[in-house]
Amino acid sequence: MRTIIYWFSGTGNSFHVAKSLQDNLDDVELIPVTKALNGDIEIAPKTGLVFPVYAWGPPVAVSKLIERLPSNKPDYLFAAVTYGTLPGTTIAITRKMLKNRGLQLNAGFSVRMVKNYPPFGGAPKEQKQRKINSAAETGIEKIVAGVREGKCGDLSKSNFFMSFVGHLVYPIFKAGLSKQKNSKFYADDKCTSCGICEKVCPVRNVQLADGGRPIWGNQCEQCFACFHWCPENAVQYGKKTSNQFRYHHPDTKLSDMTLN
Numbered sequence: 001m002r003t004i005i006y007w008f009s010g011t012g013n014s015f016h017v018a019k020s021l022q023d024n025l026d027d028v029e030l031i032p033v034t035k036a037l038n039g040d041i042e043i044a045p046k047t048g049l050v051f052p053v054y055a056w057g058p059p060v061a062v063s064k065l066i067e068r069l070p071s072n073k074p075d076y077l078f079a080a081v082t083y084g085t086l087p088g089t090t091i092a093i094t095r096k097m098l099k100n101r102g103l104q105l106n107a108g109f110s111v112r113m114v115k116n117y118p119p120f121g122g123a124p125k126e127q128k129q130r131k132i133n134s135a136a137e138t139g140i141e142k143i144v145a146g147v148r149e150g151k152c153g154d155l156s157k158s159n160f161f162m163s164f165v166g167h168l169v170y171p172i173f174k175a176g177l178s179k180q181k182n183s184k185f186y187a188d189d190k191c192t193s194c195g196i197c198e199k200v201c202p203v204r205n206v207q208l209a210d211g212g213r214p215i216w217g218n219q220c221e222q223c224f225a226c227f228h229w230c231p232e233n234a235v236q237y238g239k240k241t242s243n244q245f246r247y248h249h250p251d252t253k254l255s256d257m258t259l260n
């Protein structure tokens, strides 16, 4: 059955899940969410959304995509989310957003991968990154099998407490995002003006200024691709990130992230 997967990813975890689905299932097309937002959006008989958990909900770009999905019903609609600690209410919120568009989410999957949010300490050290990624492969295999078999239901790790608190967490995150002016991002003296931060930004929010140093606009999705993909660890967020570990999924290449 023809499958379209819309993916969003800052550090490549969700891209790796989308790619694993493509590599193991027949006739799968991968489309970056931010690219889809600039053109026509299609629903295939099997349609999937693969993205990271942001404050127990979907990234804003994913919610924008959902608002623009056509209302012709697919045979099977699924969401697969990657998270660092807890997926919270992400599947429930996504299901509700889709329902508002007249679409039914048939299955929701989740897999724990490496966390990447600098304000909460960022990524763990490399050895732990490897351990988490290796354990994640079992979860990804289950997602692939679930989608292949057309499994239904919320198969993510949610519980009642999470669903109660989570519905408060996500709106706060979204409101904060619309107010923030990205003043916390800057490039330090290690910056070589290579332009990778500009290339990996899925919403073209980073631009090299005249002097060759990046500047950040006001459209940030908080994916932290610019921060984690900088080869010199020169991109900082606030005052406490210079010693943090950087991370991207080892199987995701820079060229995958610049498809947006």
Ligand SMILES: Cc1cc2nc3c(=O)[nH]c(=O)nc-3n(C[C@H](O)[C@H](O)[C@H](O)COP(=O)(O)O)c2cc1C
Residues within 6 Å of the ligand: 008, 009, 010, 011, 012, 013, 014, 015, 051, 052, 053, 054, 055, 056, 057, 082, 083, 084, 085, 086, 087, 088, 113, 114, 115, 116, 117, 222, 223, 224
């Ligand atoms: C803005 C932001 C918010 C996040 N919120 C959560 C969260 O609420 N729960 C969680 O478990 N992980 C959270 N994370 C971690 C990511 O969901 C996790 O690292 C994910 O696998 C990253 O996927 P990616 O590599 O495709 O961007 C957050 C990360 C970012 C950047």
